[in-house]
Amino acid sequence: MQFDEARLLKSAANGDSAAFSTLMEAHERRMFAVALRMCGNHEDAQDCLQEAMLRVYRALASFKGQSSFSTWVYRVTMNTCLDELRRRKMRKTTSLDGLLDSGWSPAEELDTPEHNAIRSEQRRTIERAIAALPEDMRAAIVLRDIQGFSYDDIAGMLDTNVGTIKSRISRGREKLRETLMQQAELFDRHSV
DSSP states (O other), X not given: OOOOHHHHHHHXXXXXXXXHHHHHHHXXXXXXXXXXXXXXXXXXXXXXXXXXXXXXXXXXXXXXXXXXHHHHHHHHHHHHHHHHHHHTTTSOOOOOTHHHHTTOOOSOOOOOHHHHHHHHHHHHHHHHHHHTSOHHHHHHHIIIIITOOOHHHXXXXXXXXXXXXXXXXXXXHHHHHHHHHTTHHHHHGGGO
C-alpha cells in the first residue's frame, strides 16, 4: 500500500484518527513483534503495543522528523517495553513462549516426533537465554538479530550511539553463547 507518510503525519497530528490508524497499520505488526520478543508473552506484548500506540498518538505533534517515523515509532515501542520490564523486575520472567506463537520457527522442519521435540526444546532454551539477558542487551539483540534492524536504526530507537549498540550486541551474543554452551548436548544431537 502506497501512502504519503508526510501528509498522513500532518493530518494525524491535527487529530485525524483515520490518518493515525493508517500510519499505525503500517507499523503495528513489527511493533507487536518487538513487544512480544521483549515482553515474552502475548498479553504483555499486546498491552505494551497499545501503550506504545497511545504514546505515539499523544506525542505525534512533537515528532520533528529528526529520524524516520518508523525509527521513532520503534523507539517508542522499545521504551514502552523497557518501562514495563522495569516495572515487573521484582517478578522475574524467564520465558519467551510467545515467540513460538509469533511464527519464530526453524527454516526447515522434519516430520519426526523426535525432531520436533528436539527443535521445541532448543527454541525454549534459546528463548530462556534471551529472556535472561540484561534489558539493554536483550533490546539490542532482539532489534538486530531477530528484527534485522541496522546498527544506526537501533541506536536511534534506543537513543544511544552506534558504538554502545555494537558493544551491547557483542556482549549479549557472548552471554548467549556461554549460556547455550552449558547445554551444548541439546544442540549437538542429530545435527538439528
